[in-house]
Amino acid sequence: MPGAPLLEMRGICKRFSGVVALDNVSLSIGQGEVVALCGENGAGKSTLMKILGGVHQPDAGEILADGRPTKIPNVSDAMRLGVAFIHQELNVLGNLDVAGNVFLGREPRNALGLVNSKKIHADAEPFVRRLGLDVSTRTRLDKLSIAQQQMVEIAKALSLNARLIIMDEPTSSLTLAETTRLLGLVCELSNQGVSVIYISHRLGEIEQCADRVVVLRDGKNAGELGPDEATHDKVVGLMIGREIKNYYVHSDAPKTPGFFKVRNITTPLYPRKTISFDAARGEILGFAGLVGAGRSEMAKVIAGMDRCPGKEIILDGKAISIATPRDAIEQGIYLVPEDRRAEGLIVEMSVRENVSLPSLRNFSRFGLISRKRERDAAQRQVDSLRIKTPTVEARVRNLSGGNQQKVVLGKWLTMDPRVMIFDEPTRGIDIGARAEIYRLMRDLAARGAVILVISSDMEEILNISDRIAVMHEGEITGALDRADCAEQNVMQLAVGKKIPAAQPAFKE
Amino acid sequence: MKKELGIFILLVILCAVTGFENPRFFSRVNLVDTANLIGLFGIFSIGAGIVIITSGIDLSVGSMIALNGMLSVIALTQWHLPWPVAVLFALAVPMVLGLAHGVLITKIKMQPFIVTLCGLLIYRGVARFISNDMTRGFGDAEGFPTLQQWASGTLWGVPMPFVYLIIISVIMWLVLHRSVYGRYLFAVGRNEESARFSGVNTKLVVGSAYVLAGLLTGISGILFAFYTNDVSPSTQGNFYELYGIAAAVLGGCSLRGGEGSILGILIGVTLLQVLENLVNLLGIPSSLNFAVMGGVVLVGVLADELIQNARRKK
Numbered sequence: 001m002p003g004a005p006l007l008e009m010r011g012i013c014k015r016f017s018g019v020v021a022l023d024n025v026s027l028s029i030g031q032g033e034v035v036a037l038c039g040e041n042g043a044g045k046s047t048l049m050k051i052l053g054g055v056h057q058p059d060a061g062e063i064l065a066d067g068r069p070t071k072i073p074n075v076s077d078a079m080r081l082g083v084a085f086i087h088q089e090l091n092v093l094g095n096l097d098v099a100g101n102v103f104l105g106r107e108p109r110n111a112l113g114l115v116n117s118k119k120i121h122a123d124a125e126p127f128v129r130r131l132g133l134d135v136s137t138r139t140r141l142d143k144l145s146i147a148q149q150q151m152v153e154i155a156k157a158l159s160l161n162a163r164l165i166i167m168d169e170p171t172s173s174l175t176l177a178e179t180t181r182l183l184g185l186v187c188e189l190s191n192q193g194v195s196v197i198y199i200s201h202r203l204g205e206i207e208q209c210a211d212r213v214v215v216l217r218d219g220k221n222a223g224e225l226g227p228d229e230a231t232h233d234k235v236v237g238l239m240i241g242r243e244i245k246n247y248y249v250h251s252d253a254p255k256t257p258g259f260f261k262v263r264n265i266t267t268p269l270y271p272r273k274t275i276s277f278d279a280a281r282g283e284i285l286g287f288a289g290l291v292g293a294g295r296s297e298m299a300k301v302i303a304g305m306d307r308c309p310g311k312e313i314i315l316d317g318k319a320i321s322i323a324t325p326r327d328a329i330e331q332g333i334y335l336v337p338e339d340r341r342a343e344g345l346i347v348e349m350s351v352r353e354n355v356s357l358p359s360l361r362n363f364s365r366f367g368l369i370s371r372k373r374e375r376d377a378a379q380r381q382v383d384s385l386r387i388k389t390p391t392v393e394a395r396v397r398n399l400s401g402g403n404q405q406k407v408v409l410g411k412w413l414t415m416d417p418r419v420m421i422f423d424e425p426t427r428g429i430d431i432g433a434r435a436e437i438y439r440l441m442r443d444l445a446a447r448g449a450v451i452l453v454i455s456s457d458m459e460e461i462l463n464i465s466d467r468i469a470v471m472h473e474g475e476i477t478g479a480l481d482r483a484d485c486a487e488q489n490v491m492q493l494a495v496g497k498k499i500p501a502a503q504p505a506f507k508e
Numbered sequence: 509m510k511k512e513l514g515i516f517i518l519l520v521i522l523c524a525v526t527g528f529e530n531p532r533f534f535s536r537v538n539l540v541d542t543a544n545l546i547g548l549f550g551i552f553s554i555g556a557g558i559v560i561i562t563s564g565i566d567l568s569v570g571s572m573i574a575l576n577g578m579l580s581v582i583a584l585t586q587w588h589l590p591w592p593v594a595v596l597f598a599l600a601v602p603m604v605l606g607l608a609h610g611v612l613i614t615k616i617k618m619q620p621f622i623v624t625l626c627g628l629l630i631y632r633g634v635a636r637f638i639s640n641d642m643t644r645g646f647g648d649a650e651g652f653p654t655l656q657q658w659a660s661g662t663l664w665g666v667p668m669p670f671v672y673l674i675i676i677s678v679i680m681w682l683v684l685h686r687s688v689y690g691r692y693l694f695a696v697g698r699n700e701e702s703a704r705f706s707g708v709n710t711k712l713v714v715g716s717a718y719v720l721a722g723l724l725t726g727i728s729g730i731l732f733a734f735y736t737n738d739v740s741p742s743t744q745g746n747f748y749e750l751y752g753i754a755a756a757v758l759g760g761c762s763l764r765g766g767e768g769s770i771l772g773i774l775i776g777v778t779l780l781q782v783l784e785n786l787v788n789l790l791g792i793p794s795s796l797n798f799a800v801m802g803g804v805v806l807v808g809v810l811a812d813e814l815i816q817n818a819r820r821k822k
Contacts (some may be wrong), residue, residue: 335705348698369687
């Protein structure tokens with residue numbers, strides 16, 4: 001490649017309220033080059049790309065465009081530099097047609113100041129053809145498939161004279177044939193001199209299309225691989241790369257295998273795949289996998305939040321039917337949801353009112369609440385979970401993240417959990433509160449509950465689980481016994497590869 | 509409580525000023541008359557408030573009062589139903605309509621504004637149609653003097669509508685502020701998703717709020733019919749839905765849902781009635797009636813918003 005690279009980032013650092021997201025990260029992209037950007041959840045890929053897109057400003061480091069230092073203070077400056085973003089969640093308007101989307105905000109006008117319909121379609125046509133998209137520019141976007149809508153976004157990027165297109169997990173909702181076409185298109189764009197940064201968890205795709213693989217880990221450069229060296233194992237090796245401290249607490253509590261059986265859950269994104277597993281009483285079963293593998297969706301089905309008619313759930317030898325959250329709660333199946341502010345709590349209400357909400361009938365007679373019993377119950381949870389709040393009457397919105405999460409736990413601990421599902425239980429929570437939550441899970445398991453933990457934090461899942469079920473695209477690719485719970489094994493299964501250590505997640 | 513206190517102070521000041529300017533404000537006749545109106549308007553305003561607490565809205569109140577009044581007249585003077593049966597009928601109809609609103613809003617997921625706006629138009633039309641668009645009345649209540657006495661008489665000098673309002677307020681205070689159901693209403697209004705995760709049957713809670721509002725509107729409708737004695741299908745209850753919403757909002761209900769109290773709604777209703785009274789007694793042109801009401805609601809809510817913002821900044 002002659003001359004300076006198209007874009008170069010040097011020594012980029014970025015912190016978010018004290019937490020280091022990027023630490024001295026460098027990345028360069030030559031003209032027409034396809035660079036794959038890999039890393040685990042939270043490795044800093046999105047932050048780095050948002051800096052390139054003008055969304056965030058780096059705390060330190062410099063950005064060079066065509067060898068000249070430059071700044072990207074906002075999104076429109078990124079556009080001017082020729083950087084375009086194709087997000088995982090598409091950014092198109094379903095109620096406008098193809099041409100309207102391509103030229104959104106830049107519509108050609110006629111003498112009356114109205115949209116020049118003839119010109120907009122004529123202008124859009126060549127971009128659409130260039131991508132091999134076989135639809136009229138007058139088709140409304142909501143009539144197109146996801147893959148076609150994505151093409152329209154790429155057409156829009158090209159119409160903005162994009163020289164670098166960043167694609168964030170572009171194939172996550174595409175079919176196999178559509179994926180192949182997209183990969184073909186990436187190569188074609190590269191031949192036409194357009195550079196691409198390709199973010200994906202799917203290492204197979206990366207092997208196919210990337211000229212170079214850049215791996216990030218914990219906000220740092222973990223290494224780069226050329227096209228010939230970028231094998232599956234090497235990329236995974238770089239993604240992990242670190243020693244994991246082991247603070248797993250072994251428990252001698254008696255386990256009853258097959259206490260909780262789940263069969264044939266399907267998730268909306270992968271309707272043809274099913275999830276089945278067994279969990280023992282007294283066991284902490286971890287669910288690992290990449291974001292979007294369907295773990296939260298599975299949890300919501302078990303907790304009765306989402307419907308899934310074909311599922312079977314057997315608890316303590318009895319088949320139970322769960323159609324509503326109330327059904328699950330009555331069976332002692334509780335969910336600590338992923339988004340605690342939107343799903344777990346009513347932040348405008350007090351600690352007392354939040355703690356008592358699912359068990360309110362236990363504190364009432366003839367439909368009237370006994371304030372005293374309710375307050376006492378809330379106070380007991382505040383004391384035993386050591387929730388830091390001035391009184392039980394304080395609004396939950398005023399508590400810290402860790403204490404809010406403890407309030408969610410308190411809601412369920414006023415009752416008798418038989419199955420407790422934790423979805424990302426420690427996201428945004430400080431170390432101290434984390435340790436308390438882990439201890440609580442272990443206590444609950446020891447008292448005879450089934451604990452299911454969904455976590456994208458590798459260190460966490462490896463450390464707390466007695467067994468790990470790894471999910472990939474709507475199914476469990478394998479379960480790992482405690483002895484086999486190594487990061488390497490989890491990552492392999494999470495990207496859909498079979499390994500010998502993997503056990504089936506259930507017994508017939 | 510702080511919210512109610514502010515508006516209560518406003519109410520006291522208005523009463524004092526009006527009474528000072530025109531001592532007739534505190535005359536027995538005027539107080540009885542005002543209490544009667546507070547009773548009539550208060551009952552349906554509580555219903556409007558409950559719906560607002562679930563973060564919904566009921567725009568059909570006024571038309572429902574007209575329809576309900578007309579049905580009462582027809583049931584009693586044309587069908588000659590025994591009056592207890594007629595009353596049950598006149599209460600069942602708005603409850604069924606409330607149920608229909610609830611089902612459309614929770615099961616079909618239509619917007620409350622649209623559903624009850626259609627109700628507003630439809631029920632007014634039906635009321636005018638079944639009466640051939642003619643004013644009809646109870647006459648001298650032949651055959652149901654007891655009902656007339658119960659609806660528009662007095663108890664120890666207190667107008668019956670006010671007595672009913674007190675009874676209903678006590679019951680609804682228990683329901684809203686002390687019962688499991690009431691807690692669910694607030695929870696659903698604040699965050700329906702979290703309430704659902706906690707096992708609350710949110711559809712049932714929201715739907716039943718509209719049925720409850722229907723019942724309270726029905727009671728108001730019968731009382732209004734006996735208050736006016738003649739029901740004019742095109743004007744009976746006009747704008748009352750807005751009146752109920754204004755009272756609820758003035759009393760501290762937030763249209764975002766999850767906020768409000770029975771006490772606040774009662775003070776809100778009283779304040780609006782005192783304002784109307786004040787317009788009359790102070791010789792303000794009655795054409796300004798609505799303007800005064802609107803101005804006070806605006807100032808009240810604005811003040812509340814400013815205070816809240818100031819508190820948040822601290």
